[in-house]
Amino acid sequence: MPSPALLLAAFAPDGTTTFTPADPAAAHLRVDDLGATRGDGVFESVGVVGGNPQSLRHHLDRFARSAAALDLPAPDAGAWAGAVRAVAAAHDPVPELLVKLVLTRGVEGGGVPTGWAHAFVPVDHARERTEGIDVLVLDRAYPGDVAARAPWLLQGAKTLSYALNTAALRHARAHGAHDVVFLSDDGEVLEGPNSTVVARFGDRWVTPPPELGILDGTTQGRAFGFAAARGERTEVARLRRADLDTADALWLVSSGRLSAPVRSVDGAPRPVDAALSADLLHHLLTVHD
């Protein structure tokens, strides 16, 4: 049983951030930490394949944007990058790791954030990666212009307030599916609860735009790198519900599961290009960026 590893952040008044090893099986958070009582914080999950953190700069840029959206202190990118590498190195060697970076608003009234970097082995997604996933399309019930119109709703920031994302996944599983694609109130394809939608139409690869109040996917960026290397076109563009029925291939991509081909949408079978999906997965497992 490989041991997870943990580094706790300390934020000095001069702005420097240092990390100290700690026991991941011990308690480190107070019950009045605003991360725990309000989901008031931000996170990233960095995939580490063969010891190499993937898309680390992209993750840290997004971490900083999420923190800014919540008026949290800007994370020190160098210190956090060092923490990712150090916590991954401290973990028992395994083919795949996830490193979760978390920054909360800290203990209520304290004015000092809480932060940590936690390396652990992700859930085994081997079957979903190769056999594909059944997906339900669920109403996210916000308009596509939510991010511009109502920034206080924090759409597009990767916050710790993920209860609805896990509830949507439970709903899917209770209905015999593996995962979810959210649809906006005005029919725009958004994202999965913890993944990005990638669709292929002929030689054109498409993912929905972040201005819809969704995350810019780090693994989606890597998948587009794969497509571009094959000489295919990549495009950030809006997709409608009907596009999910006409795409030549669909995937949900994320840092932990990497790529999972969608084999059905709301119960209707969708074609899975097994060879292409295997090539994409191989790229995500072997090409370091």
Added chain:
Amino acid sequence: MPSPALLLAAFAPDGTTTFTPADPAAAHLRVDDLGATRGDGVFESVGVVGGNPQSLRHHLDRFARSAAALDLPAPDAGAWAGAVRAVAAAHDPVPELLVKLVLTRGVEGGGVPTGWAHAFVPVDHARERTEGIDVLVLDRAYPGDVAARAPWLLQGAKTLSYALNTAALRHARAHGAHDVVFLSDDGEVLEGPNSTVVARFGDRWVTPPPELGILDGTTQGRAFGFAAARGERTEVARLRRADLDTADALWLVSSGRLSAPVRSVDGAPRPVDAALSADLLHHLLTVHD
């Protein structure tokens, strides 16, 4: 400086819940508790006035409904009621306390919830209670039928995923206001980020209905008790944005601040009935239910 008090829950396999005193200034949560990493849990904040927990049954009923919405194990009402009384009794005697009850999904993969009851002195709201508050109306960007249409969004459950509520309050404070009233995408008055709207039109007191995906307010229930005792009418009914400009009086009510009269909405002054507001506050501070 009065000392907060804390009881930690233990959930036995036979379903019994027991509580043990713990040091609130020490760490009790692991970094992989789903309460901290996903805001995946529920809470209640029970006001304790003169040693008496207010609307305890209503709080525990709502706690149970929130837990059910998240597929969490049903909280043992008797054990949690005992914990509220015990943790309040363990706190230094003070005129007003809040007891926060929290139930999370527990450590990821562990299958056992985490829970606690934490008694502490709330922020001093004396000025807001008497001088009134300036309120901004902010877009909540969901349709009024969200709760029926998309239960996976957990609207109406009191979850730990409150980052957007605190962001909306920061937005208001950055714009010179104290608080927020959320409006649905279709123009229905909803609730505050951590309060309930109560409006008075003549001798008619109105609060918006929970089917809009909002909480049924415990303090609102107590305010309606005050109105009914005066022989006035109380009604759960929809309010539109314009009703906020025509009401004879408006309050935001909640367990910690109790009642705060609204003295302006989006910068437009609103009449404050100082005598009636004082009577309402006196009721909430002295009548135990």
